[in-house]
Amino acid sequence: MLRTDLVNTMFPADGSPPVRWRISDELVPYPQALAEMEERALAIAEGRADELVWLLEHPPLYTAGTSAEARDLLQPDRFPVYDAGRGGEYTYHGPGQRVVYVMLDLKRRRQDIRAYVSAVEDVVIRTLDMMNVRGERREDRVGVWVRRPERPLLPDGAMAEDKIAAIGIRLKRWVTFHGFSLNVEPDLSHFSGIVPCGISTYGVTSLVDLGLPVMMPDVDIRIREAFEQVFGSTVRDL
Secondary structure, three states, rough: OOOOHHOOOOOOOOOOEEEEEEEOOOOOOOOHHHHHHHHHHHHHOOOOOOOOEEEEOOEEEEEEEOOOOOOHHOOOOOOEEEEOOOOOOOOOOOOEEEEEEEOEEEEHOOOHHHHHHHHHHHHHHHHHHHHOOOEEEEOEEEEEEEEEOOOOOOOOOOOOOOOOOOEEEEOOOOOEEEEEEEEEOOOOOHHHOOOHOOOOOEEEOOOOOOOOOOHHHHHHHHHHHHHHHOOOOOOEEO
């Protein structure tokens, strides 16, 4: 079954508390975020904490997933490089990119990793749709993509397209962490230090690059609305 054929809603079991929704205004160092995610995921698995979605930005850095190839790190001295422990390959994080870390207990929802990845993609696609951008999933590459008909065709004659959102996940005891990153207005030249997600055929874009001068708080509102459509209700984390 293709991911496009999966049911993309993953609401929790009846009686589950709403997902906590946290937004950090300052840049968060990657090691701090990773440690907090792992601690929260364990607490969720043990029933000591509610599920959480954490929106933040990082300083400029590269992360290596479990499938990262050394040859795809083109400029190893450009920014700090961290071992993320998530699935996937190399990716970039930095200011102007909304990183969304999603910590959900799939035992309360559906214990299906492919369905979860598809649901996360759907959150991004719905978010973009609210801003009149058509995001699309691809069965052979995880993430969300936009077509670029104004660009020259690819060598195989296909339409050019760029990645606008990367997805990388990890599970412990059926609790998810890591999540997705949506390019709002990052410095796109920073992606040139890696082969993003191991894919060199396609480029990288952002909302501002597509001609949408949106502000991060406006994007956050749409992400939350899309998330609730797919995963259920949220409440602001104090």
